[in-house]
Amino acid sequence: MLKPEELKVGRRNFMKAAAVLPAAGAYVATAKIAEPVKCAWIGTGGEGRVLLENCPYNGFIEVVAVADIRPDFRELGAHIVRQKCCPDVRAYSNYKDMLSDGGFEAVVIATPLLTHGPITMDCLSAGYHVLCEKTMAYSIDDCEGMINAAKKNNLVLAIGHQRHANPLYITTKEMVDTGMLGEVHHIRSLWHRNHSWRRSPAGEWNNEVLKEKFGEYPIEGVAKILGITGENAKNPNIVMREGGKEDAPFYTEQKQFELYFQYLAEKEPEFEAKIHDTSEYGYESPDMLGNWRLYKKMSHGLMSELGSHQIDVCNWMWGAEPDYVSCAGGIWAYDDGREVADHVFSIFQYPNEKVMTFTSITTNKFDHYYDQVMGTKGTAFLTGESEAYYYSESGGKLGEVKMEESGSGKPAGSASGSRAKDMAGAGAAEGDGASLSNPFDPYRYELEKFASAIRKGDPSLVGCDGEAGYKAAIAVLRSVQAQEENKVKSCRIADARTA
Ligand SMILES: NC(=O)c1ccc[n+]([C@@H]2O[C@H](COP(=O)([O-])OP(=O)(O)OC[C@H]3O[C@@H](n4cnc5c(N)ncnc54)[C@H](O)[C@@H]3O)[C@@H](O)[C@H]2O)c1
Structure with missing residues (x-):
């Protein structure tokens, strides 16, 4: 657990490191295109x-x-x-x-x-x-x-x-490629939460846009189906309790989706078939559409929904894909009809003595989510997709980085110049440290890159291309198989294809 002062130093260090790396500004907004x-x-x-x-x-x-x-x-x-x-x-x-x-x-x-x-x-x-x-x-x-x-x-x-369009990750990739982090044998990634990962329709009950569309709040429509009238009909806290009784337990999320989708099917009759017609859409129940992540038929669970991002980062940092994966895990905490693991602990072995670990749990949120790229000269620590820290090994683990250490020969004084501001986004003040001024900016950059690739006729301009997506997907699949079969699995394409 880092103290606030240590975090401050780490953020400043990251900015200093970014300022002396070669591809200055290359990752900020793409040049305009002729026509949207x-x-x-x-x-x-x-x-x-x-x-x-x-x-x-x-x-x-x-x-x-x-x-x-x-x-x-x-x-x-x-x-x-x-x-x-x-x-x-x-x-x-x-x-x-x-x-x-x-x-x-x-x-x-x-x-x-x-x-x-x-x-x-x-x-x-x-x-x-x-x-x-x-x-x-x-x-x-x-x-x-x-x-x-x-x-x-x-x-x-x-x-x-x-993350391919995230300045903080692009900078970290430069740190790896230029040797600023030294030899990197280990990347530790995780995504930890303390909730069931189940969704319910709660966010929609009193939505104004839906009221405008359907002529009433969705909760009022569901109340009608349940025969609840008067003021109670507007209150999800009552309508969503068994029998509409204030002190009764809430309906399960499965039941909530059943009721809500029944209401939507009354508004749009063709929707009925979409939640039951497995031939065209594949959904076998309302919950399978509302909570598709929890069903094996629809998703590979934590590995595909969270882990794939972090495996992809690791493949990118090392310019390689894993050879082997082992994985422990299972449904340990939520006996609620889900079909995918709620805990996974994967070890990916990469070529040339490199190992990435990815863990994802749903019973403790202490670690939140992060990637730590650990080299012989320093550690890049990226958390929440929006904060980045850098700690040198030689300057004392949490010490201030002296930029001469990077071997760039450039003075540390340039570190807080325009490059640093570009990286943090236009809205960031100098000295803000290595955080994105808007954590959603990478989505915008990703779409800008996509549009530029189309206009310029150059598919290589996208953030993440099909080949990179494919390599991450294979590792996801093999990790799930490793966990289910309790065996080490090869992640090499030829082995995965014949499995
Ligand atoms: N890049 C990221 O950080 C990130 C974050 C969250 C989700 N995702 C991905 O985005 C995708 C959607 O996730 P979500 O959280 O928005 O799920 P969601 O359930 O909120 O939305 C999925 C939507 O797809 C619709 N849909 C389902 N089948 C359809 C079909 N056959 N034709 C047309 N529409 C259909 C559903 O009705 C629903 O509105 C997933 O692949 C997920 O992994 C990416």
Whole structure:
């Protein structure tokens, strides 16, 4: 546990280090492009809307259409676009209709993992560039199908590992490449939380945008289904308790989604089939759509939803992929019908005596989430995707860094110059330290890079490309298999493909 003074020193050290690295400013906003790229969104749930909120509408991207099978999330996504960019945005319940209607060049996909492969391949085959959220795909076949479809159709394929567009991570990569950290044999990454990771519809009960759309707050509609009237009907604290009784237990999240989706299906009858028609959409229950992360059929759980980001960082830092993985874990804490592990402890062995450990737990949040890149000369410590620290080994672990140590020969005095300010974003004051002024900026940079790659006809300009996404996805899959079978698994592509 670092003390505030030690954190301050670490932040200052990181800024000093950044200031003497070679590719000054290369990672800040991409140069403007001639004309914004017209885009459509598939999936306007939590992440789809984060991307819409942080989209570079100022010259890079124009959003003309959105598609989502959920009527509520579709409306919430369309609402953001109407406010920020395009009052006439088109909204679809079936993305295939949107692809046929066209009027855009590229698609951003933020749907559950199982659907990434099929939806991306449909988009690429129809001639649209794609940015698909991480993890790249559920299976190796899907990843390869996506890469091949992009190549065949000469289109850009980007994967949403946004750390590739995060100045703090780009600086850390430079620290590794220039030898500033020395020999790096170990990267320690983790993502720890103390909650069930279950979602409920709570955020939607009293949503104003949905009230405008449906003519009442969703909780009032659900209350009607349950026969609850009067003032109580507006209060989720009562409606969501068994029998509508104030002191009764809350309905399970499964039951809450069942009731909420019943209400949405009354508003939009075709939604009914989407939560039960396994032939087209795959969802076997309302909870499988609302809490898809917890179902094996839809997701690889903590490894794909959290670990893939950090494995991808490690692959990038070392320019290599793991040879082997072992993993302990299981469903240890939540006996609630979930099918994926709630604790995972993975050890990835990389070539040339390097090891990455990734742990993700749901019963303790003390460590939050971070990546520590540990070299013989120093440690880069990145936490929450928005704070970075650097500690030298030679100056005493927590000591102030003297920039001569980097071997750059440049004076430390330049360290707090414009480079440091660029890195922290335009809004940051000099001396703020190595933190992003807006932690969501990497999403904007990621989308800028995607748009630039399309306009300039150069797929290599994206943050994370299909090949990098594929390598992270293989490691995810093999780690899950290692945990389930309690065996060390090879992560080499040839072995993974024949497994
Ligand atoms: N890059 C990141 O840091 C980050 C963070 C969170 C989530 N994600 C990724 O974003 C994706 C979505 O996650 P989320 O948290 O937004 O989930 P979510 O459940 O909030 O949203 C998913 C949306 O996809 C829609 N959908 C499902 N199947 C569909 C289909 N066949 N056609 C059209 N729409 C469909 C759902 O109705 C829902 O609105 C996942 O791949 C997840 O891993 C990335």
